[in-house]
Amino acid sequence: MTATTDARLGAAMDVRFGATAEAFLDYLTDLGLDHVEFKREYLHGHPDAPTPEDVRELADRYGVSVTYHAPFRDWNLGSFNEESRRASVRQVKRTIDDAATAGAGAVVVHGGSVPRRYPEWVRSTARENARHSLAECAEYAHLVGVPLCLENQPRDESECRYTTTPSDLEAVLAEVDVTPEYFGVTLDVGHATVNDCDWGAFVERFGDRIRVCHLHDNDGTADLHEPLTDYEPVVEAVPADYFVFETKSVADVARCVGAEPTPIDSRLTSDT
Structure with missing residues (x-):
């Protein structure tokens, strides 16, 4: 089990950045990065968000690879409200379609959740709904030809999440x-x-099944998404195709690769 020699390194496009896709790609490629992940929230929220056709053209022009991140706000594959669950599945399928049009290599997805305070019968229904939804989305990904990649989630005091440990994630995949x-x-x-779990345990358990790797850091107390400057050992050890810095600011992307952050100028702000 070895790291992929031609793996791509880049960053996720977050709606908080306020940047246009083209400006962000200028920024990334100036830093020597060659991959971009488009979060659905950015594509929903930015007034000048690119279409899938635009993404393909930009990727070709800048020489970068692309992944998509399915929705994770106002969305829940494990909702015990059947109409909400179906709507969430539709959003993931739409993301898979857009990823295929854009020439993306994968779609990242979360595994759903349910409030811990709810009765056991509700939590059981939500868990089964999450499994059913993921199966439907994964089958669609196979049909379309774009891999769907289930992400390990951080623990939450108020919500049950289904993929926080290697064992939990393995159980969902097996279903x-x-x-x-x-x-x-x-x-x-x-x-x-933040889950006090060695990321190497995921590598040992899932190996070449890991297609995407998100890179960020924290002090173990909260999911802070701080810059991860010591990323090289991860890239060397994880056999992923795409490595993605997931930061809260554009400047933090530069910090990850040891570059001096530049002022956030008009290149990184939409004119709209």
Whole structure:
């Protein structure tokens, strides 16, 4: 089990950045990075968000690879409200379609959740709904030909989440009968850290099933998404195709690679 020699290193496009996609790609490639992940929240929220056709053209022009991140706000594959669950599945399928049009290599997805305070019968329904939703989405990913990659989530005091440990993540993957080629893993090293779990345990358990790796840091007390400057050992050890800095600011992307942050100028702000 070895790291992928031609793996791509880049950053996620967050709606908080306020940047246009083209400006952000200028910034990334100036830093020597060659990958971008488009979060659905950015694509929903930015007034000048690119279409999937635009993303393909930009990726070709800048020489970068692309992944998409399915929605994770106002969304829940494990909702015990059947209409909400179906709407969430539709959003993931739409993301898979857009990823295919854009020429993206994978779609990242979260595994759903339910409030801990709810009765056991509600929590049981939500857990089964999450499994059913993921199976439906993974089957669709196989049909379309874009891998869906389930992410390990951080623990939460108020919500039950289903993929916080290697064992929990493995159990969910085992319940979905879709070839690993199209139902893979996103390893989030920051989430592993805040869960007091060695990210290497995910590598040992899932190996080449890890297609995407999210890079950020924290002090173990909260999911802070701070810059991860010591990322090279992760890239060397994780056999992923795409490594993605997930930061809260554009300047933090530069900090991750040891570059001096530049002022946030008009290149990184929409004119709209």
